[in-house]
Amino acid sequence: MNVHSFVCKFVFIRLIMDKKQAILKSVLRLVKRDGFYHLNMKKIAEEAGIAAGTIYLYFKGKEDVINALYKMIVTDFNQKVLDGYIESRSVKENFHEMLNNAIQFYLKERDYFSFIEQYTYAPFLFKENQDENFMLLLPIYKMMKEGKKQKVIKNLPDAILLSLIHGSMNTILKLHLAHKTDLNKKGIKQRFYDACWEAIAIAS
């Protein structure tokens, strides 16, 4: 492979990725705006500024688009959230960091949250692997385990701890997006993190 063909290949891959990304981003916006129910290939194409047929060059069909988007978000999420995990830090610090990362992630990428919520609760729709639903929770599991070992987190069943953390995060985000609260208001996030930590931590 000479330099020229290498450059060509690189440009080629970039363009491909850009179009794939453009399609996925369109879906994201549309699902947020109109919901899964009103999603259709024509709209996706329009939103992405391409022809309907073009989608089929990059995806097998509608389900494939949806599943690819889900995978992209999960990958992105886990990467961004796990970024905050540093072995040497205390569990509490890691907890704060990860919860903050997760919240920031969804606040920044508002459409992600809306998509994930709708994807998660659509049984048998587009789901290749039902268990993937819980992939998003992996970082939290890891942190919980360590906390229990160090006896800073209550010795409750994982499901209960998970509910207190993930569930409350989910709901506060929903309330934020529905303008029932404002996570960007000074102090709110911190109070939420503290309340969550108190919920699962052994009082010192």
Added chain:
Amino acid sequence: MNVHSFVCKFVFIRLIMDKKQAILKSVLRLVKRDGFYHLNMKKIAEEAGIAAGTIYLYFKGKEDVINALYKMIVTDFNQKVLDGYIESRSVKENFHEMLNNAIQFYLKERDYFSFIEQYTYAPFLFKENQDENFMLLLPIYKMMKEGKKQKVIKNLPDAILLSLIHGSMNTILKLHLAHKTDLNKKGIKQRFYDACWEAIAIAS
């Protein structure tokens, strides 16, 4: 009105109600089984044991069916859950009672939960009134207010308290339905209730 016409009218109304209910129950089962995405009028009719056209005698159309079902569930839920609220009891007792009622409600009517989840995250789909989404939370709001007044519940913003209660309940139910935990196993529910209460209560 003679006795005969009275009886006729009574029977007539009963039949109407039965068929309406049959349709709604069909939707419930189908949404649980196949998800919103695969729901269609023919399936609803088949599941209800009637003809497709018959649905239109009782509902304006598909959206009307969905919305009617949502309202039915909300009404049912609020009634069953508020049933547990007794003014004279302590906030803690009322909290336990209501959380238990809510959990029992969804455990008994498993399809309700699945439907509510999917309905909630389908923006602008079938939604006449976006605020209705929060109708389910009314009993909780009432209890929180009283608890704060009596200084047994932390003086946190409603959104945070709500998240800790409603969000964690939601998630534990999801985990239960996905067989990641078993709320029917002895002690689990109680531990969950206690953990929730600790999360929001002022330590005594």
Added chain:
Amino acid sequence: MNVHSFVCKFVFIRLIMDKKQAILKSVLRLVKRDGFYHLNMKKIAEEAGIAAGTIYLYFKGKEDVINALYKMIVTDFNQKVLDGYIESRSVKENFHEMLNNAIQFYLKERDYFSFIEQYTYAPFLFKENQDENFMLLLPIYKMMKEGKKQKVIKNLPDAILLSLIHGSMNTILKLHLAHKTDLNKKGIKQRFYDACWEAIAIAS
């Protein structure tokens, strides 16, 4: 089942059959006129005077329509042609009768021939069962066997006899439909039958 419901059911079945038949007849006409390649569901619907969606009430899809039509023709053909077979008659008489029946069948139902020809030579198109292609030849096989037993037909391999009979019939029909000959002209059919018989018969 009372008389009324019996009548209803009868009428019901008749209507169904009529529409199914109407669709198949449309396909027949279109395949003759425009060929398989230009066949599409919209045209079929138009030709049958119904909406496109209606076809899907009677058939699973395009392939199902085509295969159903093939089966209909084969059934019809075998019935009409075998009608001419009478055990007590001589092999020669039976041969004449069946060849005549086959030719008359296709002359009467010109579209059948065109369809069968196109269906037969479209490998893997719509074919559920490749061997069905030879179902049409069953009556001929039967006659050949008897003729060989009675030593009035040459002791040639079945494939050769079949070719002389079926192949030449096919070709003369094609020539007729392409106006290269006219089977309706007096004496032509008889001369063809005799030539065929001479081709396979032991000279007496």
Added chain:
Amino acid sequence: MNVHSFVCKFVFIRLIMDKKQAILKSVLRLVKRDGFYHLNMKKIAEEAGIAAGTIYLYFKGKEDVINALYKMIVTDFNQKVLDGYIESRSVKENFHEMLNNAIQFYLKERDYFSFIEQYTYAPFLFKENQDENFMLLLPIYKMMKEGKKQKVIKNLPDAILLSLIHGSMNTILKLHLAHKTDLNKKGIKQRFYDACWEAIAIAS
């Protein structure tokens, strides 16, 4: 024109021809394998190891490819079959030779037969000239005429003679390709040729 440009032109033409041939051969293989119905430009390109757009450098479009292939086969066929015709030989010998040539031609180029059959029965598809369908029959016509003149072939209408020869040849090839007989088995071809000759010849 200097030597260099001559060589260049020669190479150029060769490449052109090679690619054209490669495309036609691809179509041949695909039509045999999947049938006309499943033929598409992308498949043709893939099978030929070129890009889809390249086909349009050599042909006007899909129909042009198909028609060009048909013409190629007809030309090839007539050349190979007429090769066997020698004025000085007897009609019988010429008949044997030509029938043998035709059979050998199709046995060697199995895909040709499949293509021709499907092309022939696709009315108005790709057909510039309906009469071309009978181009393949020219060598036979010639032989028949001579045979009738010499009174070695029955004085039957051309259509009948043609049917007995061409039709039976067609069918035996079909049976061979469908594995209902085996023309490569010793003696079968010879028995077939003899049976055909007996069918059209005046018994001596």
Added chain:
DNA sequence: GATGAATGAGTTTTCATTCAT
């Protein structure tokens, strides 16, 4: 010449809704 991504018209198929019975 060669490519193959992009197009968009055309195709198959689905499905909410209507309406004659």
Added chain:
DNA sequence: TATGAATGAAAACTCATTCAT
């Protein structure tokens, strides 16, 4: 009321052809 066949608009998907590179 109840039916379910029929509709037709809209959806998903295909593919011959074009064109910038």
